[in-house]
Amino acid sequence: MVEESRAKDRVKEIFDDIKATKEIDFVPNFWKTLATHPPLLDETWSRLKAVMAPGQLDPLTKEMIAVAVSATNGCRYCINSHTAAVKKLGLSDAALGELMAVVSLFNSTNALADGYQIEPDVLP
Amino acid sequence: MVEESRAKDRVKEIFDDIKATKEIDFVPNFWKTLATHPPLLDETWSRLKAVMAPGQLDPLTKEMIAVAVSATNGCRYCINSHTAAVKKLGLSDAALGELMAVVSLFNSTNALADGYQIEPDVLP
Amino acid sequence: MVEESRAKDRVKEIFDDIKATKEIDFVPNFWKTLATHPPLLDETWSRLKAVMAPGQLDPLTKEMIAVAVSATNGCRYCINSHTAAVKKLGLSDAALGELMAVVSLFNSTNALADGYQIEPDVLP
Amino acid sequence: MVEESRAKDRVKEIFDDIKATKEIDFVPNFWKTLATHPPLLDETWSRLKAVMAPGQLDPLTKEMIAVAVSATNGCRYCINSHTAAVKKLGLSDAALGELMAVVSLFNSTNALADGYQIEPDVLP
Amino acid sequence: MVEESRAKDRVKEIFDDIKATKEIDFVPNFWKTLATHPPLLDETWSRLKAVMAPGQLDPLTKEMIAVAVSATNGCRYCINSHTAAVKKLGLSDAALGELMAVVSLFNSTNALADGYQIEPDVLP
Amino acid sequence: MVEESRAKDRVKEIFDDIKATKEIDFVPNFWKTLATHPPLLDETWSRLKAVMAPGQLDPLTKEMIAVAVSATNGCRYCINSHTAAVKKLGLSDAALGELMAVVSLFNSTNALADGYQIEPDVLP
Numbered sequence: 001m002v003e004e005s006r007a008k009d010r011v012k013e014i015f016d017d018i019k020a021t022k023e024i025d026f027v028p029n030f031w032k033t034l035a036t037h038p039p040l041l042d043e044t045w046s047r048l049k050a051v052m053a054p055g056q057l058d059p060l061t062k063e064m065i066a067v068a069v070s071a072t073n074g075c076r077y078c079i080n081s082h083t084a085a086v087k088k089l090g091l092s093d094a095a096l097g098e099l100m101a102v103v104s105l106f107n108s109t110n111a112l113a114d115g116y117q118i119e120p121d122v123l124p
Numbered sequence: 125m126v127e128e129s130r131a132k133d134r135v136k137e138i139f140d141d142i143k144a145t146k147e148i149d150f151v152p153n154f155w156k157t158l159a160t161h162p163p164l165l166d167e168t169w170s171r172l173k174a175v176m177a178p179g180q181l182d183p184l185t186k187e188m189i190a191v192a193v194s195a196t197n198g199c200r201y202c203i204n205s206h207t208a209a210v211k212k213l214g215l216s217d218a219a220l221g222e223l224m225a226v227v228s229l230f231n232s233t234n235a236l237a238d239g240y241q242i243e244p245d246v247l248p
Numbered sequence: 249m250v251e252e253s254r255a256k257d258r259v260k261e262i263f264d265d266i267k268a269t270k271e272i273d274f275v276p277n278f279w280k281t282l283a284t285h286p287p288l289l290d291e292t293w294s295r296l297k298a299v300m301a302p303g304q305l306d307p308l309t310k311e312m313i314a315v316a317v318s319a320t321n322g323c324r325y326c327i328n329s330h331t332a333a334v335k336k337l338g339l340s341d342a343a344l345g346e347l348m349a350v351v352s353l354f355n356s357t358n359a360l361a362d363g364y365q366i367e368p369d370v371l372p
Numbered sequence: 373m374v375e376e377s378r379a380k381d382r383v384k385e386i387f388d389d390i391k392a393t394k395e396i397d398f399v400p401n402f403w404k405t406l407a408t409h410p411p412l413l414d415e416t417w418s419r420l421k422a423v424m425a426p427g428q429l430d431p432l433t434k435e436m437i438a439v440a441v442s443a444t445n446g447c448r449y450c451i452n453s454h455t456a457a458v459k460k461l462g463l464s465d466a467a468l469g470e471l472m473a474v475v476s477l478f479n480s481t482n483a484l485a486d487g488y489q490i491e492p493d494v495l496p
Numbered sequence: 497m498v499e500e501s502r503a504k505d506r507v508k509e510i511f512d513d514i515k516a517t518k519e520i521d522f523v524p525n526f527w528k529t530l531a532t533h534p535p536l537l538d539e540t541w542s543r544l545k546a547v548m549a550p551g552q553l554d555p556l557t558k559e560m561i562a563v564a565v566s567a568t569n570g571c572r573y574c575i576n577s578h579t580a581a582v583k584k585l586g587l588s589d590a591a592l593g594e595l596m597a598v599v600s601l602f603n604s605t606n607a608l609a610d611g612y613q614i615e616p617d618v619l620p
Numbered sequence: 621m622v623e624e625s626r627a628k629d630r631v632k633e634i635f636d637d638i639k640a641t642k643e644i645d646f647v648p649n650f651w652k653t654l655a656t657h658p659p660l661l662d663e664t665w666s667r668l669k670a671v672m673a674p675g676q677l678d679p680l681t682k683e684m685i686a687v688a689v690s691a692t693n694g695c696r697y698c699i700n701s702h703t704a705a706v707k708k709l710g711l712s713d714a715a716l717g718e719l720m721a722v723v724s725l726f727n728s729t730n731a732l733a734d735g736y737q738i739e740p741d742v743l744p
Contacts, residue, residue: 026245030233033240037717043543044233044724050539051229056219061185065192065226071363072196074446074694075234079365080244082230095180097409099189100363104416105175106190106206107359108352109154109168110199115319115348116157117327120204121150161345167422168352171415195735198322198570203737221533224735228540231731232724239691239720241699274493278481281488285593291670292481292600295663299477304467309433313474316437320444322570323482328492330478343428347437353423354438354454357402357416358447364405368452369398443611446694451613469657472611476664479607480600487567487596489575522741526729529736540729547725552715557681561722564685568692571730576740578726591676595685601671602686602702605650605664606695612653616700617646 002035011035014045021049028081060089068103126159135159138169145173152205184213192227250283259283262293269297276329308337316351374407383407386417393421400453432461440475498531507531510541517545524577556585564599622655631655634665641669648701680709688723 004027007015015027015035034041052062063085070078086096112118128151131139139151139159158165176186187209194202210220236242252275255263263275263283282289300310311333318326334344360366376399379387387399387407406413424434435457442450458468484490500523503511511523511531530537548558559581566574582592608614624647627635635647635655654661672682683705690698706716732738 028245029242030237033242034236036713037720039546040236040717040721040724043546043721044236047539047543048229048233050535051222051225056216056222057188057226061188062222062226064181064185065189065223066230067363068189068192069196069227069230070234071359072193073231073234074358074362075238076362076365077237077242077244078230078234079363080246083365084246092180093408097412098175098180098186100360100409101175101412101415102181102186102189103193103363104356104360104412105172106193106202107197108356109172110194110197110202110322111319111355112158112164112168112348112352113154113201114199114322114324115315115327115351117324117331118153118157118201120201121152122204122208160341161348163422164345164349164352167349167419171419174411174415191735195731198730198734200734200737203735207737217532221536224533224732225536225539227735228536228728228732232728234694235691235727236720236724238694238696239687239699239723241696241703276493277490278485281490282484284589285596287670288484288593288597288600291597291667292484295667296477296481298659298663299470299473304464304470305436305474309436310470310474312429312433313437313440313471314478316440317444317475317478318482320441321479321482323486325485325490325492326478326482328494332494340428346423346428346434349423350429350434350437351441353420354441354450355445357420358442358445358450360406360412360416361402361449362447366401366405366449368449369400370452370456439611443607446606446610448610448613451611455613465656469660472608472657473660473663475611476604476608476660480604482570483567483603484596484600486570486572487563487575487599489572489579524741525738526733529738530732536732540732544725544729547718547721552712552718553684553722557684558718558722560677560681561685561688561719562726564688565692565723565726566730568689569727569730571734573733573738573740574726574730576742580742588676594671594676594682597671598677598682598685599689601668602689602698603693605668606690606693606698608654608660608664609650609697610693610695614649614653614697616697617648618700618704 001029001032003032007035010042011038014041017049018045030077030081060086060091063089064091064099067099071100071103072107125153125156127156131159135162135165138165141173142169154201154205184210184215187213188215188223191223195224195227196231249277249280251280255283259286259289262289265297266293278325278329308334308339311337312339312347315347319348319351320355373401373404375404379407382414383410386413389421390417402449402453432458432463435461436463436471439471443472443475444479497525497528499528503531506538507534510537513545514541526573526577556582556587559585560587560595563595567596567599568603621649621652623652627655630662631658634661637669638665650697650701680706680711683709684711684719687719691720691723692727 002011004015018027018031019025031041034044052059063082066082067086070082126135128139142151142155143149158168187206190206191210194206250259252263266275266279267273282292300307311330314330315334318330374383376387390399390403391397406416424431435454438454439458442454498507500511514523514527515521530540548555559578562578563582566578622631624635638647638651639645654664683702686702687706690702
């Protein structure tokens with residue numbers, strides 16, 4: 001990992017932008033690790049910043065989708081950080097419980113639809 | 125699959141409830157297939173009906189999470205039916221595009237966080 | 249794919265062994281495709297034959313596990329062929345329904361356990 | 373997590389049922405976590421209890437399928453708890469080895485069948 | 497999908513760049529579909545063009561990794577297009593067979609390492 | 621796990637072969653664990669040794685594919701050991717960064733192609 005004290009040039013700029021954009025006072029391990037290959041840091045951060053900006057969907061909805069994708073993939077780091085993010089944005093325990101119930105439900109029905117070889121009702 | 129014309133008793137009741145609840149005039153293949161094992165039909169429909177009812181999260185948000193989970197798992201039937209559902213609920217092409225951009229982004233970062241063996245910033 | 253009429257030497261031997269072992273009168277597409285790289289055909293068939301032989305677990309249990317793994321991965325070809333196999337071994341619609349209910353359940357709880365970052369109760 | 377000492381009403385009832393049904397003297401972390409959203413606890417426990425009851429398939433077969441699904445998904449908590457369950461039900465190291473060999477085999481062949489774009493031999 | 501004849505402005509520019517860069521005379525379905533949400537088309541194409549350019553790793557190695565990831569995820573469209581790409585770059589049937597054997601092997605050992613709850617030998 | 625000091629007969633032979641082949645002075649946890657079911661140890665080691673031998677593809681390419689598959693599956697043990705292996709074979713931080721960028725990219729595009737239900741451009 002590239003620690004903040006060792007960051008310079010474009011890496012330092014991105015680290016500063018991460019802290020300012022996310023309103024946090026440390027650089028998360030994810031970004032310090034990507035900094036070992038600066039083009040990957042640059043590409044991933046630029047993309048995340050653009051995709052997560054408010055648009056047709058609001059930031060909380062986007063972070064909930066991040067939790068849903070990460071729980072489906074079983075990605076420990078990502079579940080941890082996006083769960084922290086939705087809580088910071090005000091999601092209650094009950095709403096998080098509903099989110100998990102939805103994620104749980106569709107991981108079930110996905111396995112059923114595939115397992116029973118069910119054909120789409122309507123072609124796209 | 126159990127066709128509507130052959131459904132009776134509890135299966136018929138559930139088929140009727142599916143059509144009424146979803147405001148559609150046919151029983152989707154998914155439910156006709158689960159009807160080959162009525163306890164599975166009953167359990168899955170009761171659960172879906174409860175989980176997808178409006179609560180802390182609204183129905184469109186829940187359907188978008190269904191699309192996100194299904195795209196992550198690559199479940200063809202489910203992607204097909206939940207994409208139809210979000211469109212029916214009014215999601216525009218641009219909003220669907222943002223949803224896909226978010227799903228795309230976090231399938232990337234999940235692989236990066238796992239691939240680089242990154243430890244959580246904060247323990248749960 | 250290598251059609252049966254074009255198979256020779258080791259590939260022909262394996263094709264004959266597949267038909268004899270599985271008591272079928274054609275070579276499934278899977279094996280005809282692996283035959284494009286004979287070492288892969290040889291390795292995969294030898295391994296499958298050894299692993300699927302009756303041992304501590306009986307053949308039907310092993311085929312049910314094959315269905316469970318394939319439904320979880322969403323592998324269309326494999327679901328198709330292993331579902332045919334369990335039916336040939338006598339699994340009823342009701343028992344297949346129970347199998348699917350179990351697969352469905354644990355795809356749910358896997359997502360919940362990961363999604364809620366739950367620590368094991370007892371270390372291995 | 374909701375500790376046992378803080379559980380009341382429906383949550384307490386379910387905690388007691390979990391301990392009685394599983395013949396254990398503590399509530400596993402999974403259930404204490406779901407208790408943060410009682411409807412999710414209720415739904416998940418009722419479903420698990422119904423699906424895992426002896427039926428066409430016996431409890432050991434069902435737990436082995438749970439291990440197979442969890443190993444395929446890489447769900448650490450679930451692998452841990454279902455491995456403990458199959459051992460408690462008497463599965464030997466050799467039988468667990470066979471189960472793992474089957475899970476290992478079909479995770480291979482799933483990737484091969486998908487990777488080579490193999491079409492089903494027989495339509496469902 | 498946005499057909500080539502309807503593409504204009506930035507979408508048309510990107511379509512032209514795709515055809516020139518890949519040396520093909522049609523726009524693949526993937527890109528015509530992303531064009532329904534131009535920012536997603538733009539972001540994904542720019543990123544793919546940068547990541548797939550020759551660097552420390554050569555284009556064939558990168559395309560083989562694309563096949564490996566896609567086979568592991570079971571993504572039908574992607575397996576189809578990246579298999580076509582490695583063949584166009586000269587990969588023989590035997591080398592493709594080795595690639596598939598490697599993908600097959602590690603999908604096995606991943607399930608075993610997770611299934612047996614094996615701890616890393618050396619911490620990162 | 622079967623510790624080296626307790627290994628005998630075929631298990632001891634394989635342990636010695638693992639150390640000689642990999643040029644390491646300890647037996648990794650993976651192999652010590654598979655030794656609890658010797659047929660699984662034997663089958664997995666023989667297969668890995670054959671598949672990873674230099675052939676059409678060189679050892680570094682094969683290990684990079686192992687990293688790509690393991691990162692896609694999120695297998696912690698495997699990512700750890702194959703990352704160590706590519707570094708031992710001389711992969712630089714920049715080349716590892718490119719590998720991760722490719723893995724990241726195609727986990728994105730897989731989700732997009734599935735999520736948008738895109739049909740292959742050319743049938744296999």
